[in-house]
Amino acid sequence: MCGIVAYVGPKEAYPIIIEGLKRLEYRGYDSAGVSIINGGMHTFKCKGKVLDLEKIIEQDKVHGTLGMGHTRWATHGAPNDINAHPHLSGDSNLAIIHNGIIENYSTLRTALEKLGHTFVSETDTEVLIHLIEEIRNTEDLPLEEATRRALTKVVGAYAIVVLDKNDPNKIVGAKNSSPLVFGLGEKEFFLASDASPIVKFTDKVIYLEDEEIITIHRDGDYEIRTIENEVADPEIKQIDLNIEELEKGGYEHFMLKEIYQQPLTIAESMRGRLSADEGWAKLGGMEQHLNRFKQAKRIVLTACGTSWHAAMIAEYLFEDLARIPTEVEYASEFRYRNPIISPDDVIIALSQSGETADTLAAINLAKSKGAFIYGIVNNVGSTIARTTDSGSYIHCGPEIGVASTKAFTSQLTVLTLMAIILGYEKGKISEGYYRQLLSELESVPSLVAKILTKADQIKYIASEIRNTSNALYLGRGYNFPVALEGALKLKEISYIHAEGYPAAEMKHGPIALIDMYMPVVVIATNKSAHEKIVSNIQEVKARKGIVVAVVTEGDHIIKGMADFTIEIPYIEEPLSPLLSVVPLQLLSYYIAVMRGCHVDQPRNLAKSVTVE
Ligand code: F6R
Numbered sequence: 001m002c003g004i005v006a007y008v009g010p011k012e013a014y015p016i017i018i019e020g021l022k023r024l025e026y027r028g029y030d031s032a033g034v035s036i037i038n039g040g041m042h043t044f045k046c047k048g049k050v051l052d053l054e055k056i057i058e059q060d061k062v063h064g065t066l067g068m069g070h071t072r073w074a075t076h077g078a079p080n081d082i083n084a085h086p087h088l089s090g091d092s093n094l095a096i097i098h099n100g101i102i103e104n105y106s107t108l109r110t111a112l113e114k115l116g117h118t119f120v121s122e123t124d125t126e127v128l129i130h131l132i133e134e135i136r137n138t139e140d141l142p143l144e145e146a147t148r149r150a151l152t153k154v155v156g157a158y159a160i161v162v163l164d165k166n167d168p169n170k171i172v173g174a175k176n177s178s179p180l181v182f183g184l185g186e187k188e189f190f191l192a193s194d195a196s197p198i199v200k201f202t203d204k205v206i207y208l209e210d211e212e213i214i215t216i217h218r219d220g221d222y223e224i225r226t227i228e229n230e231v232a233d234p235e236i237k238q239i240d241l242n243i244e245e246l247e248k249g250g251y252e253h254f255m256l257k258e259i260y261q262q263p264l265t266i267a268e269s270m271r272g273r274l275s276a277d278e279g280w281a282k283l284g285g286m287e288q289h290l291n292r293f294k295q296a297k298r299i300v301l302t303a304c305g306t307s308w309h310a311a312m313i314a315e316y317l318f319e320d321l322a323r324i325p326t327e328v329e330y331a332s333e334f335r336y337r338n339p340i341i342s343p344d345d346v347i348i349a350l351s352q353s354g355e356t357a358d359t360l361a362a363i364n365l366a367k368s369k370g371a372f373i374y375g376i377v378n379n380v381g382s383t384i385a386r387t388t389d390s391g392s393y394i395h396c397g398p399e400i401g402v403a404s405t406k407a408f409t410s411q412l413t414v415l416t417l418m419a420i421i422l423g424y425e426k427g428k429i430s431e432g433y434y435r436q437l438l439s440e441l442e443s444v445p446s447l448v449a450k451i452l453t454k455a456d457q458i459k460y461i462a463s464e465i466r467n468t469s470n471a472l473y474l475g476r477g478y479n480f481p482v483a484l485e486g487a488l489k490l491k492e493i494s495y496i497h498a499e500g501y502p503a504a505e506m507k508h509g510p511i512a513l514i515d516m517y518m519p520v521v522v523i524a525t526n527k528s529a530h531e532k533i534v535s536n537i538q539e540v541k542a543r544k545g546i547v548v549a550v551v552t553e554g555d556h557i558i559k560g561m562a563d564f565t566i567e568i569p570y571i572e573e574p575l576s577p578l579l580s581v582v583p584l585q586l587l588s589y590y591i592a593v594m595r596g597c598h599v600d601q602p603r604n605l606a607k608s609v610t611v612e
Contacts, residue, residue, distance in 0.1 A: 001178065001610040002085070002099035003027040005197045006068035006161045006171050008218050009188025013067035014057075020190075020197025021050045021069045023246055026254075026400050026600070026607040027099075027193060028073025031084035035095040038064030041165035043095060045070075045084035049601075066168055066218070068161045068191075070097035073606040076105070077122030086163075087126040089133035090117055093165050094143070096132070098125040099193060100157035100178040101611045108153065128154065132162060144172045144215040144225075151176070151213070151227055157357065157611060161191055169218035175208045178610045179355050179383060182206040182214055182222070184236065189216045193608075194379070196398065199241045206234045207381050237381060245397050253599045255401030255493070259585050260452060263445040265396035265406045266578070269413040276439035279431075281421050283414070285374065285390040292372050293418075294426055296346040299326045300371075302334050302362045303350035304609065306404040306488060310411035311350050312481035313577050317415060320574060321423035321437075331362035332612070343370040351375070352399055352407035353608040354382020361612075363387055376414055378407050392418075401600045402607050403493050405585045408485065409448070412578050416441060419574070440571055444578050447569045451582045454566060458583055461548055461564045462590035465519040471496055472510055472545075473584075474503040475523035476533060482523050482577045486584035493602045494592035503536040516544040521587070523580045524549045524558050526573055537561050548587070550580050 003024025007013045017034055025032075032053040033045025042061040046052055050071060070085035077083035086095040102108070105124035108131055113119075117130045131153065136146030143164045151158075157177035164170065173180055173191045183190035183198035183205050190198045191214070195205055208214060211227040224232040251257035258265075274281035286293060293299075299318050301311035311328045318326040329339070331349070335358060341347070347366040351359045354377040363373050363384065375391030377384050378399060385391060394410035420437050423429040429437070465471070471490055475483035484500035491498045501510055503522065514520065520540045524533045534557060540547055541561060549562035552570050559565045566583045592599050 001027055001073050001606050001608055002193070003071040004068070004097050004099055004159055004161055004180070004191065004193045006173070006191040007188065008066040008169070008171050008216060009185065010065060011188065012063065013065050014062040017067055017069035018050060018054065020192060021071050023196040024193055025050055025071050026402055028071050028606045029601050030074045030079030031072045031081070032070065033084045033086050034062070034067060034069040035086040035163060036062045036064040036067035037163055037165055037168045041088070041092065041095055041163065043086050043088065045081060045086065047080050047084060066163070066171065068095070068097050068163060068171070075101050075611055076124045083121045083123050085125060087121060087123060087129050089129045091133065094129055094133055095163050096125060096129040097161050098128060099159045099610065100176070102128055102154055102158065103156040104154065128160065129162070143167060143170065144213060147172050147174060148213050148225065148227060148229060159193060171216045172213065173208070173216070174213040176210045177357065177360070180208045182208060182216070187220065189220070189222070191216070195239045195241055196246050199239060199246070200243055203239050204236050205239050206236055207386070240380070241398065246400065253401065255403055255405060255589055255599050258399055258401050258406040259582070259589065261397070262406050262409050262582065263449040263452070266409050266413050266448060267445040268395045268397070269410040270417065270441065271395070273417060274438050274441065276435055276442050279435050279438070281417055281438055283392045283417060283421065285392045286418060286421065289372065289390055290425065293346055293422055295344070296324055297342070297344040299324050299346050299348060300329060300341070301326065301348045301350065302329045302331045302359060304331050304356050304358055306408050306485060307350040307352060307411060309481045309485040309488070310408055310415060311348070312484070313412060313478060314348070314415040314419065316478050317419035317574055318422065321419040321429055322426055323428045324422065329362070331356070331358040335361040335365050341366050341369040341371050345371045347371045347373045349373060349375050349384060349388060350411055351384045352378045352404055354379040354384040355608045355610050356384070357610050357612050360384055360387060376411055378410065400607070402602055402605050403489055403588070403599070408581065409578055413441070413444070416575060416578070437572060437574065440575050444571070444575065447571065447579055448582055451568050451579060454583065455586055458566060458586045459590045461566070462587055462594060464564065465546065465548065466591045466594045468496060468517065468519050470513065470518060471498040472506070472513065472518060472520045473498060473500040474506060474520060474536060475500070476503045476529045477526050478573055478577055479523040479526060479580055482581050482584065485581055486521055486523070486588070489585055489588035490591065492605060493588055493599050494595050494597050495603070496591070503533055506536060507539060511539065511543065514540055514543040514545040516546070519546045519548055521548045521584065522550070522562070524555070525552045525568065525576050525580050528573060534558065534561070550583055
């Protein structure tokens with residue numbers, strides 16, 4: 001969603017804000033804007049990316065040591081110059097940037113119009129700054145108090161920063177549902193949507209809680225109050241993030257860097273969590289609640305997008321290895337469909353960002369029904385990580401490319417480990433198989449590294465099919481969700497229409513689409529269903545479809561039938577998604593690059609979806 005950054009301190013604010021916006025651009029890139037206070041409020045904003053904003057800046061007007069910036073993912077109102085943030089109050093004294101949605105903005109707007117306010121944009125955000133202005137001017141209140149009172153009238157999600165041109169030593173921020181981090185540097189202070197614009201300057205942060213309002217004074221005094229006007233007692237935390245993790249490190253795109261990081265990130269996800277030689281595996285967050293897991297009548301996994309695909313693979317893992325009935329739910333459906341949840345259920349919520357609004361709402365719903373909630377999250381200290389009862393971080397480092405890659409394989413690593421532990425603890429898998437699975441899991445990083453050496457071959461396949469308008473992805477069993485993930489990767493970054501299907505379902509409909517122009521990517525590594533997949537490939541070939549098959553090394557049968565094959569090393573089937581997804585990530589990446597698409601910032605998408 002939108003990215004927010006604000007600065008006050010002894011340095012020039014503008015370069016710090018622009019650099020911060022570039023780091024936050026993964027959250028949205030429909031438009032960008034800044035306001036700098038220096039003898040007045042100097043605001044520049046435009047449709048497009050931060051680079052476009054830099055082109056329209058009048059350098060002499062952006063000198064100043066207090067300011068804020070915003071990069072937008074449009075919700076209310078089209079992405080254009082007028083709807084870009086910051087938005088100003090009617091008297092132009094106040095400016096606001098906002099991430100989230102004000103749900104009752106229409107009622108508020110009508111009421112304010114009756115009081116004589118006029119609006120220039122279509123946004124909900126402009127309504128909020130007029131409301132603050134109205135309260136402040138009518139009751140002659142300090143900015144923070146006017147903001148607090150305004151927020152008591154607001155329904156919705158927000159992270160906001162508000163500035164007053166007549167008070168050049170103060171920044172006011174507030175949050176509800178959308179994240180906001182306060183950074184405490186050496187005589188300089190920051191507010192941001194996440195720590196990425198802050199880490200260069202300080203590792204001390206406070207994560208604001210919902211319905212908290214912060215007032216930061218230039219001299220370093222700060223105060224956090226709740227919306228009920230009680231003084232909060234926040235904890236200063238140390239962030240463990242270094243600046244190199246936020247750079248491309250010589251790769252052309254973050255997505256490519258993140259694909260190539262996977263041997264390392266998968267290893268990080270298991271570090272200190274297993275030893276096949278010694279025959280043990282543990283996850284700290286799970287160990288404390290092992291009985292809850294062992295006695296669970298049911299596991300329900302909930303997530304969105306790619307995280308939902310990881311959850312689907314977990315359904316196969318938990319049922320196959322641990323024999324625990326498992327269901328998978330789109331968080332957006334779960335939260336509204338009045339699901340039956342009992343205190344015996346274990347709910348596992350997956351989220352890379354830890355901020356996805358639908359996943360958070362699903363967690364809160366399950367919590368209200370007494371279920372135990374386990375989080376599998378990447379972003380340390382994120383809202384979901386803090387809301388769940390227990391959990392495991394996936395430790396893959398910041399994922400900046402909008403298309404999720406390394407987070408997916410790290411989620412799978414943790415889920416696989418959970419299933420192996422539960423299978424063993426429940427006596428559903430033998431000691432021998434337990435050790436074998438652990439040992440194979442330990443070998444995954446080196447096997448992924450081996451697959452990555454096939455990049456040129458995958459690039460060649462990409463060049464052969466890049467002009468297609470449609471593609472079909474087929475897989476069976478553990479690799480059916482991988483087919484869904486492969487299709488999602490292709491559509492989100494190359495804008496090619498792609499669908500994933502269980503291979504055997506093809507004949508119930510999608511087969512009608514197959515002709516000589518249709519690439520069909522088949523994940524054909526399953527030992528258990530090999531013959532059936534061979535038949536599915538024959539059905540495609542009989543209709544002249546172009547088959548790209550991901551096969552196990554040495555599979556000459558499928559090699560002889562497919563137009564293109566990508567061989568990957570053999571691994572036990574429950575672990576196979578960890579390998580089979582990697583060539584699909586590379587295939588999508590190369591196709592998107594060859595089509596001239598903006599791989600790291602695909603159109604209409606944002607990395608962290610903090611609105612419904
Ligand atoms: C796809 C992608 C999205 C996210 C989804 C959930 O590549 O990145 O589908 O997986 O928005 O996000 P998280 O995992 O942050 O909750």
